[in-house]
Amino acid sequence: MTLLSMTLIFFLMMDPLGNVAYFIEVLSHIPHKQQRWVILREMLIALGVMVFFYVIGDLLLDFLEVSDASVSLTSGTILFLVAIKIIFPNSRTSRARMHGDFEPFIVPLAIPLIAGPAMLATVMLFSHKFGPQVLIPILIAWFLASMVLVMSRHLMKTLGRNGLMAIERLMGMILILLAIQRFLEGINLFMTSV
């Protein structure tokens, strides 16, 4: 897998474009000047978590005795369910309930919106499969995602609420594509291992 595809996959899985509206909503009661710092802080935390899983990925998989096929299937399943909730929003889902009046710290922005379980599973899977070079696409994708989110207010102004909603749904659809692909790869791995 090339560097470019890995970067694109990581970028899409962090889903910055789909999360813009949600970020704005969660940060709405924080003064504008402070928002940027909150976003940066949350992104740094997310990066920390991702790098952590990148480092311990191999160890963790060996320790739990989990095969590549299972990680692939897990990542596919979780991503699929997350994406379904993006496409068919429901007021009962945690995504709509997660924010209150408190300042968001770690939850819900850094985890699970940016570094969600599906993302972390993919980080582990890729670093297990392709070795240490996976860190570079993670960093590039993270940087691009941060740029998008820091500019979220401008994006909202140019695209409008409806434009953002359309993009959110489109991204959800792409996430489902990725999820299904990952799931089928998991089945392939399983088939070749038996």
Added chain:
Amino acid sequence: MDVLIFSLAFTFFVVANPVGNSPVILALIQDFDYQKQKKIMFREAVLALLLALFFQFFGELFLGLIQVKSYALTYCGGILLSLVALSMIFPTPPEDVKQMKREPYFVPIATPLIAGPGLMTVIMAKSQEMTQWWVITVAIVLAWIPVTLALVGSPLMQKVLKRRGMVALEQLMGMILMLISVEMIVSATMMYLNS
């Protein structure tokens, strides 16, 4: 060349299937008033057109980059449509007023109903065959004139069918959509097993 463009446009029109899909779409947006329905239809038609044009130029590249095979695209369409079909056959009462008025945006109307995996695959295949890229573009835009007309015109049907007719239509169309989606899943499975 002129004939070719028209035959391509006709193919795209048939694959997008706005006439066959419009009762389904109508059932999805039956809670809105007539003017709003026309607006939604027009917007979804434009979004579907943008998506179709995007796929003409970048479809192959994009799917290649994120390493998604064409059967995954078909699975995606099939699974999404089957979920929509299930919610049409077994409608759940809306939890609150806000929920009821939630507009469908992009998914499921623009994609995967109009610009679905079928259309994307056809467009990508045809643009591989053609040497001049503008032929496909013109054909897509040409196909979109009747597509848009069919979509924007379909809310008229609700005036004819009234409330009871719409409930019956929703059930019936849910069943048909389920058939379409299962067919997609089956053909995706065939492609997957053959690969």
